[in-house]
Amino acid sequence: MKRFSFILSVLVLSISFCQSMNAASIINTKHNLSVHGPGSFVAAAEEQVCIFCHVPHYASPVAPLWNREVGAVSYNLYASSTLNAQPGQPTGATRLCLSCHDGTIAIGMILSRPDPVPMTGGATTIPATSSTNLGSDLADDHPVSFPYTSELVSLNGELREPGALPAAIHLEDDYMMQCTACHDPHKSPYGDFLVIDNRNAGLCRACHQQRGWDSSSHATASAVALDACNNCHNSHNSAVKERLLNFVAEEDNCFSCHDGSVSNDNIAADFNKFYNHPVAATTGVHEPHENPLSSAKHVECVDCHDPHRTNSWSASAPTVSGALAGVKGVNRLGVEVAEVSYEYEVCFRCHADNSFSDTVVVSRQIEEVNERLRFDSINPSYHPVVAIGRNPIVPSLLPQYNPSSRIYCKDCHNSDSGSRSGGGGADGVHGSIYPHILLARYENDTYPLSYSESNYALCFRCHDPQILLDRDRSSFPSHRSHVVGKRMPCFLCHDPHGIPLISGATTTANAHLINFNTDYFTGSYDSVEKSCNVSCHTGPHDYRSVGP
Numbered sequence: 001m002k003r004f005s006f007i008l009s010v011l012v013l014s015i016s017f018c019q020s021m022n023a024a025s026i027i028n029t030k031h032n033l034s035v036h037g038p039g040s041f042v043a044a045a046e047e048q049v050c051i052f053c054h055v056p057h058y059a060s061p062v063a064p065l066w067n068r069e070v071g072a073v074s075y076n077l078y079a080s081s082t083l084n085a086q087p088g089q090p091t092g093a094t095r096l097c098l099s100c101h102d103g104t105i106a107i108g109m110i111l112s113r114p115d116p117v118p119m120t121g122g123a124t125t126i127p128a129t130s131s132t133n134l135g136s137d138l139a140d141d142h143p144v145s146f147p148y149t150s151e152l153v154s155l156n157g158e159l160r161e162p163g164a165l166p167a168a169i170h171l172e173d174d175y176m177m178q179c180t181a182c183h184d185p186h187k188s189p190y191g192d193f194l195v196i197d198n199r200n201a202g203l204c205r206a207c208h209q210q211r212g213w214d215s216s217s218h219a220t221a222s223a224v225a226l227d228a229c230n231n232c233h234n235s236h237n238s239a240v241k242e243r244l245l246n247f248v249a250e251e252d253n254c255f256s257c258h259d260g261s262v263s264n265d266n267i268a269a270d271f272n273k274f275y276n277h278p279v280a281a282t283t284g285v286h287e288p289h290e291n292p293l294s295s296a297k298h299v300e301c302v303d304c305h306d307p308h309r310t311n312s313w314s315a316s317a318p319t320v321s322g323a324l325a326g327v328k329g330v331n332r333l334g335v336e337v338a339e340v341s342y343e344y345e346v347c348f349r350c351h352a353d354n355s356f357s358d359t360v361v362v363s364r365q366i367e368e369v370n371e372r373l374r375f376d377s378i379n380p381s382y383h384p385v386v387a388i389g390r391n392p393i394v395p396s397l398l399p400q401y402n403p404s405s406r407i408y409c410k411d412c413h414n415s416d417s418g419s420r421s422g423g424g425g426a427d428g429v430h431g432s433i434y435p436h437i438l439l440a441r442y443e444n445d446t447y448p449l450s451y452s453e454s455n456y457a458l459c460f461r462c463h464d465p466q467i468l469l470d471r472d473r474s475s476f477p478s479h480r481s482h483v484v485g486k487r488m489p490c491f492l493c494h495d496p497h498g499i500p501l502i503s504g505a506t507t508t509a510n511a512h513l514i515n516f517n518t519d520y521f522t523g524s525y526d527s528v529e530k531s532c533n534v535s536c537h538t539g540p541h542d543y544r545s546v547g548p
């Protein structure tokens, strides 16, 4: 019975093959290894085409009438921490392809002949130096020889159901995914024997359904749209095995274009500035599945950007903009979120309960490095990042702001040369010439300091210095006498973030972002009495009655 169906299948095979020979056929491809073949790897005299792979008689017990030894090679398999599939040693068509493409068996060595078919130039195996030789290390190639099942689809979450794949994608029995899911060895209308044109990710997207990909800048920008996934991933011989990427140092996968060469956004320029997010400090620490509440100190581009999803949609505070779309974060309650809704949730991954910036920058009465606690809306005062601010009357605010306004972390922490700062460079919390990656100058370590508007340029982006320093219009009439007269910088009295209730802040002592610096004076503030009792003065000072 077996033999019969075997012969039957030969007939069926040849007929269906002859029918499909007309249009795109094997004749014009590199798999025409006969003397008439178009490639450089061809026979010296052999005229038959199919013979290098099939033979009607004497074939090996391997279907379809295979005319080659299938090696007993043990392969190194693809593995990664994000892979759900479980690739096994090559089976089915994969083994057939590898009978030439692992480079171990001479191309002319066929079962139906006692001696190998002589090849031009005496060639034997595909040379190890050729990119078409995959070797026995399949760990740097797209995974194959595993069942592509509905279970896998639900584990992965971003794959198409096997039953809904385009007709051109062919899985073997039991949903086995083989080389032939992507390649048809008999025809090559799109090059590389691909079954679907992979321009604009046509082939990859037949299976991979990355959320947000279609509107991502990496799918739409004309400089990169055509090569799409292949800009960052390799199907074979990838330099980096895990996730088939180009460079071991995570950020280099991005700098290859974001260094002023391909993308208009030259991000490398900002990372070269003195104060930056240290993306080059660690390699191999970032793990896509990491738990943000316990991960080790590191930061990479992909911690803040999802390369499959990032897009140019703008937003207003606190909503996350398209550039950061789809990344994971930690919310205002300290709980991990799979996809951020608000920008600060990205920052809270590494600057809140699991803080990587764990040293106090300015000594203050109440010190806290957990930014989630500092911006908490239960506090007596805070800048309105996580919630609307506490103070209904803030006279100094410039016309574009009011006490109900919300602001972003990036309104203060950003490139000094991006569009937000009025420059022509890229935006982002990447790097700045100013300490603490601040977007503009803010003096916070020298006292006394002669007054100049530029010393506090950061604050004056939102607060009008004319009003602040005007005793009749400012809510603290003595701003001018202190800041200009006594040459006191803002940081001596104010905390730029907020003062946590949980660490002892009170409405009396810590309203209006008052959190005294402790390097130069001691004392207390009373927001109800509107007075200060500090070592600089003798006795409590009521500022309602103090002149300029």
Ligand code: HEC
Residues within 6 Å of the ligand: 012, 013, 014, 016, 017, 018, 026, 031, 032, 033, 049, 050, 051, 052, 053, 054, 064, 093, 096, 097, 170, 180, 185, 186
């Ligand atoms: C370079 C190797 C190679 C050459 C040359 C080759 N084939 Fe194939 N052929 C294969 C492989 C591998 C398979 C198994 C594909 C699969 O399982 O999808 C196959 C399968 C087939 C099938 C089964 C149908 C199918 O797609 O499953 C037919 C029919 C066939 N070949 C006919 C031919 C004919 C006729 C020729 C010569 C004109 C030829 N092949 C040349 C490698 C080759």
Ligand code: HEC
Residues within 6 Å of the ligand: 030, 031, 033, 039, 040, 041, 052, 053, 093, 096, 097, 098, 099, 100, 101, 107, 126, 130, 131, 132, 179, 180, 183, 184, 185, 188, 191, 192, 193
């Ligand atoms: C009989 C040996 C043999 C078998 C079996 C074989 N190939 Fe090839 N294949 C070759 C040779 C030889 C080349 C040309 C290599 C070169 O020029 O570097 C080639 C080239 C290719 C190329 C590159 C095409 C191009 O246009 O550059 C792809 C893709 C490919 N094979 C895929 C496969 C797949 C997939 C299978 C299994 C379904 C397979 N091959 C089976 C011998 C084989």
Ligand code: HEC
Residues within 6 Å of the ligand: 094, 097, 098, 101, 131, 132, 133, 134, 141, 142, 143, 144, 178, 179, 180, 181, 182, 183, 192, 194, 198, 203, 230, 234, 235, 236
């Ligand atoms: C998920 C899809 C996919 C699978 C599975 C796959 N390939 Fe490929 N392969 C590609 C694509 C796409 C290319 C085109 C070149 C590129 O993008 O790297 C390619 C290119 C090739 C090349 C040409 C390489 C070159 O540099 O010229 C060979 C040879 C090849 N594949 C063989 C195989 C073999 C053998 C298998 C199974 C072990 C296999 N492929 C499995 C997608 C795939």
Ligand code: HEC
Residues within 6 Å of the ligand: 079, 080, 081, 082, 083, 084, 085, 086, 142, 143, 148, 152, 155, 156, 159, 169, 177, 181, 182, 198, 203, 204, 205, 206, 207, 208, 229, 230, 233, 234, 235, 242, 243, 244
């Ligand atoms: C025929 C379907 C199919 C096609 C086409 C396909 N893939 Fe895959 N790919 C898969 C499956 C299934 C997995 C395993 C997913 C899993 O384990 O969750 C996978 C895994 C991967 C992985 C490894 C993921 C990891 O977590 O380690 C990468 C990278 C990848 N594919 C990239 C590509 C690229 C790039 C293309 C286009 C050249 C492509 N794939 C085309 C089905 C496909």
Ligand code: HEC
Residues within 6 Å of the ligand: 082, 201, 204, 205, 208, 210, 213, 218, 228, 229, 230, 231, 232, 233, 243, 245, 253, 286, 287, 288, 302, 307, 308
């Ligand atoms: C701009 C570069 C870039 C492009 C374009 C890109 N990727 Fe990725 N991809 C990455 C990086 C980087 C990772 C690893 C992310 C990490 O370490 O957190 C990744 C991870 C993956 C993974 C592993 C699982 C996961 O989702 O994290 C798969 C599968 C994948 N990419 C497939 C694709 C496919 C398919 C395309 C095209 C539709 C594509 N990628 C386009 C850079 C890119």
Ligand code: HEC
Residues within 6 Å of the ligand: 217, 218, 221, 223, 224, 231, 232, 253, 254, 255, 256, 257, 258, 262, 263, 264, 265, 301, 302, 305, 306, 307, 310, 311, 312, 313, 322, 323, 324
């Ligand atoms: C092959 C080139 C290339 C690579 C590699 C690349 N990008 Fe891009 N990226 C672009 C282009 C082109 C744009 C669109 C903006 C433009 O026109 O310059 C872009 C846009 C972006 C945007 C802005 C979204 C928007 O439009 O506002 C972000 C964020 C981004 N890329 C992050 C990354 C990250 C992270 C990586 C590494 C994982 C990366 N890119 C790798 C070419 C690339």
Ligand code: HEC
Residues within 6 Å of the ligand: 276, 277, 278, 297, 298, 299, 300, 303, 304, 343, 344, 346, 347, 348, 349, 350, 351, 356, 357, 358, 361, 409, 410, 413, 429, 435, 436, 437
């Ligand atoms: C994946 C982790 C990670 C994420 C997400 C992250 N950061 Fe950072 N950040 C770091 C690391 C690591 C440092 C360097 C700490 C050090 O110098 O020891 C740093 C440093 C900083 C600094 C400089 C601190 C100083 O002492 O000068 C600022 C400001 C900053 N980050 C702001 C932000 C903002 C705003 C966000 C959200 C848009 C953010 N970070 C998101 C990891 C992260």
Ligand code: HEC
Residues within 6 Å of the ligand: 380, 381, 382, 383, 384, 388, 389, 390, 391, 392, 393, 394, 397, 401, 402, 403, 404, 405, 406, 407, 411, 412, 442, 458, 459, 460, 461, 462, 463, 490, 494, 496, 511, 512, 513
């Ligand atoms: C991006 C705009 C922006 C920047 C930059 C900014 N602020 Fe504010 N600030 C606001 C807004 C909006 C409020 C109103 C919050 C409210 O109503 O409670 C505010 C309120 C305040 C308050 C009053 C808080 C209260 O509870 O009474 C103080 C004090 C303050 N800012 C100081 C500063 C200092 C010092 C700087 C520079 C380090 C600065 N601000 C930079 C937007 C900004």
Ligand code: HEC
Residues within 6 Å of the ligand: 344, 347, 348, 351, 357, 359, 360, 361, 362, 368, 369, 371, 375, 383, 385, 407, 408, 409, 410, 411, 412, 413, 436, 438, 442, 444, 491, 495, 496, 497
């Ligand atoms: C109103 C401007 C402003 C906003 C908004 C702001 N910061 Fe800051 N941030 C500063 C200034 C100024 C410093 C410098 C230290 C100082 O003067 O206390 C700083 C310092 C830091 C530091 C260094 C360590 C520390 O605690 O001093 C980190 C980390 C940081 N900011 C993260 C953030 C995050 C995360 C957000 C949003 C949740 C944010 N910042 C919002 C102005 C701001």
Ligand code: HEC
Residues within 6 Å of the ligand: 251, 254, 255, 258, 265, 267, 271, 277, 279, 299, 300, 301, 302, 303, 304, 305, 321, 322, 323, 324, 410, 418, 425, 426, 427, 428, 429, 430
């Ligand atoms: C700590 C978080 C963080 C890290 C790390 C980070 N970015 Fe960004 N990136 C941002 C923020 C925030 C923006 C601004 C988004 C906005 O303005 O809406 C941004 C914007 C961008 C943009 C768009 C610029 C523009 O003007 O539209 C690109 C491109 C970009 N980042 C690429 C990168 C690359 C490449 C890396 C790594 C080398 C990287 N980013 C690392 C937070 C980060």
Ligand code: HEC
Residues within 6 Å of the ligand: 393, 394, 395, 396, 397, 456, 459, 460, 463, 468, 473, 474, 475, 476, 479, 482, 483, 488, 489, 490, 491, 492, 493, 494, 512, 514, 530
């Ligand atoms: C000597 C301490 C001190 C210094 C120095 C100081 N402030 Fe204030 N500031 C206060 C006090 C006290 C209040 C609260 C007044 C009230 O509402 O009763 C205040 C209120 C404010 C307010 C909110 C009310 C308004 O008028 O809009 C802003 C904004 C502000 N300060 C910004 C600044 C900036 C910017 C600097 C540095 C250029 C600065 N302050 C320096 C003590 C100080």
